[in-house]
Amino acid sequence: MENTYIHDHEIDILLNDVVSLYGYDFSEYARASLGRRINRLFALDKFPSFAEFRYKIRTDADYFSRFVEEITVNVTEMFRDPSFYKALREEVLPVLATHPFIRIWHAGCSTGEEVFSMAILLQEANLLHKSLLYATDINPKVLEKLRTGMFPLSQMKQYSENYIASGGKEDFSKYYTANYERARFDASLSKSIIVSTHNLVSDRSFNEFQLIVCRNVLIYFDRPLKDKAFVLFDESLEKLGFLALGSKENLKFSPVAHKFRQLDNKQKIWRKIE
């Protein structure tokens, strides 16, 4: 058992290597889940010892990219938590509609299911033509997938149910064409999406938005790093802009909490009031 387990102090060593060699700093990620991911990868790739695992990460940049991909969690869905999307439709989009131009930031968007869901909402509200969706993530691999605009066809039944539960009235299948195992989403949706890597740990604010969506990303950060991200979002939001978090996340204890007011709909959407 001993040699198949990476201990806390070894994780510190790895994270030090990673930040000094590759510039990615995972030291302020929530340790329990990060430790589990690292141990999972170590077991999956059948390393005989910590030393060999460490050597591989230090010397093989391709393996390092696998490391990033595997220790970050990329699970996502279209219209994940339909009631959240319903609240966006009913309470946020009507406000955004009053702007001549709409900028939305999806921070930690993974493979983009969330971004395409938003594009569909905007299209249905007739706002997509004046919107730009900035889709960013730390992991270039997931963004490559996003750029293809294709998702597994096998998921479409679930997504279509989510879409209907979110208040969608169209036939969901009109948004994609089936292509073997994949559903290719309409180019009219991807046209408004700008894709770029952005690391919430080390990169700065790059624009001002009316809506920032960052769901199920901050759960992987420890408290001080969450707080840093909240400050970054605050700096990147217009006054009266909206911040949307995942269903189990909360702005309540953050240093910028007093500048925001949660919408009354029980969803995790806050409005910047000052």
Added chain:
Amino acid sequence: MEENRITHLTGLIVIGGSAGSLDVILRVLPLLKTTMQVPVIIVLHRKISEENILTELLTAKTNLPVKEVEDGDVLVGGTIYIAPADYHLLLEKQGGLSLDASEKINYSRPSIDVTFESAAEAFGKKLTAIILSGANADGSAGMKIVKQHGGICLAQNPATASAAYMPQYAINHVAVDSILNADEIAAYINAQ
């Protein structure tokens, strides 16, 4: 301050269950004394649609505070925590609770193994892991790790479980400390 929290807790109880375990929990909760010192975490397999109902249901059965875990919560003694549907629940060494939406384990999210394992690492000997009724092997691998860290493992008596597979699987694969029925589980928690 958070750093010290965990040392203030005399222990932690994590209860895992699947099919048929809700009945047991509904029987145990009313028997818990409101003077309970330890935090209790409940990890239940369920459909997402049952989400809010579960917390409401459990709240109605006890005068102890019941809380569905949100990201960033820190353990407080005498509180009952529910792992939210569709997230794994992990324990940080400082006593913080963190959530993780990664792949299902044993077809389950939350997975009992994940919580048992991280609780074992954070709480060592101070942890008691309890496995209830269910038709899944989830929990046993985690219990092995609980034992390696010196914690205590209890299983519901399979004869009293509406789905015996899960507690029986744990009994067959882990040196559990005791096999108990619902009343005895409540008495055990009250004695902590």
